[in-house]
Amino acid sequence: MKVAFVNRSSAEKVVGGDTIQMKSTASELKKLGCEVEMVHSADQITSEHQLIHFFNIIRPQEILPFLKLKIPKVVSSIYVDYSEFDQKSRSGLQAKIAKSLGKNGTEYMKALVRHFKGQEKIRSQSYILKGHKKAIQSVLNNIDYLLPNSHSEYERFVHDFSTKVPYEMIPNGVDPELFPYLENQERKGLLCVGRIEGGKNQLNLILALNDLKIPARIIGRSAPNHQAYNEACMNAAESHIRFEDFMPQEELAKLYGEAHMHALPSWFETTGLSSLEAAASGCIPIVSPKGDVQEYFSEIAEFCEPESVESIKRAIQRASQRKDHERVSNYVHSQFTWKIAAERSFSVYQKLI
Numbered sequence: 001m002k003v004a005f006v007n008r009s010s011a012e013k014v015v016g017g018d019t020i021q022m023k024s025t026a027s028e029l030k031k032l033g034c035e036v037e038m039v040h041s042a043d044q045i046t047s048e049h050q051l052i053h054f055f056n057i058i059r060p061q062e063i064l065p066f067l068k069l070k071i072p073k074v075v076s077s078i079y080v081d082y083s084e085f086d087q088k089s090r091s092g093l094q095a096k097i098a099k100s101l102g103k104n105g106t107e108y109m110k111a112l113v114r115h116f117k118g119q120e121k122i123r124s125q126s127y128i129l130k131g132h133k134k135a136i137q138s139v140l141n142n143i144d145y146l147l148p149n150s151h152s153e154y155e156r157f158v159h160d161f162s163t164k165v166p167y168e169m170i171p172n173g174v175d176p177e178l179f180p181y182l183e184n185q186e187r188k189g190l191l192c193v194g195r196i197e198g199g200k201n202q203l204n205l206i207l208a209l210n211d212l213k214i215p216a217r218i219i220g221r222s223a224p225n226h227q228a229y230n231e232a233c234m235n236a237a238e239s240h241i242r243f244e245d246f247m248p249q250e251e252l253a254k255l256y257g258e259a260h261m262h263a264l265p266s267w268f269e270t271t272g273l274s275s276l277e278a279a280a281s282g283c284i285p286i287v288s289p290k291g292d293v294q295e296y297f298s299e300i301a302e303f304c305e306p307e308s309v310e311s312i313k314r315a316i317q318r319a320s321q322r323k324d325h326e327r328v329s330n331y332v333h334s335q336f337t338w339k340i341a342a343e344r345s346f347s348v349y350q351k352l353i
Helices: 017-031 060-066 083-088 092-116 125-130 132-140 151-160 202-212 227-236 249-258 273-280 309-320 325-335 338-352
Strands: 002-006 035-038 051-055 073-076 190-193 216-219 241-244 261-264 284-287
Touching: 002 017, 002 060, 017 035, 017 051, 017 073, 017 273, 017 338, 051 060, 051 338, 060 125, 060 132, 073 338, 083 092, 092 132, 125 132, 190 202, 190 249, 190 273, 202 216, 202 227, 202 241, 202 309, 216 249, 249 273, 261 273, 261 309, 273 284, 273 325, 284 309, 284 325
Parallel strands: 002 035, 002 051, 051 073, 190 216, 190 261, 216 241, 261 284
Antiparallel strands: none
């Protein structure tokens, strides 16, 4: 079986959870005898490809050119919703635009801005004509299966869009060999791993950490168009908070094994892969309930409200007192691995081919 994978054009340059999900799933699918090829245009699809697997339905402009092809199509929706952050946490003109345009209008405007800045080209004229919401609806009308990362993601999605497309929940995962639990490991401090951007909420985390004096490392590089936010974070941080650039997973694995806790108090996450990887390594996860994280972390995490520095501070204090690192790791390893994700994806492929 030969399958084409299609993601946003910036997935390699601006590495995110969707990049890791795509590559990790591909790696495990190959172990099942499935050949996977990353493609970037409809012209690259040949008669050898038996199915197309798209990632990121909030980038419908990347998917539209492929819809004319007469082979089975599935979508890992990764349906993020930044509307609360756009309306509550942005300021000035950006906040006014978000409130006036609404969720889909704001995403449409973001796509145009990325296009004109040369960050992600809009490859389909029909996206410009349809707008964001109708473009997503066109995708839904022309695919065979939806593959959300949680049941709650699917419920949010069908609330916003009309669809009867069948779905299979494909969990996000970790590589247990890359992120093992190390016994007798002395743990201290806090990590926060992720792109530095308003949606990830590092600034409020830093303000909470300033009062607690807990040693912390903020790891990640500024997302495009978020340089001012990155500078605000660095200017706000006191001396016990260190900043480090993006690291490959192999380097992060060692740090996860040494840290006591990992915090990602985002305004929205479908999962938060860095939280999952850290928990697999035994870090006590600190997350917000926004998005779909409760389906993954309800049994093991400390929760906080992203808009409240005091709430984040209390969650950190609770996590700092916990010692159940091995239980946290075992929970993740038993339920959320890329092997499980690939097996479920492969089962859907077999139904369609």
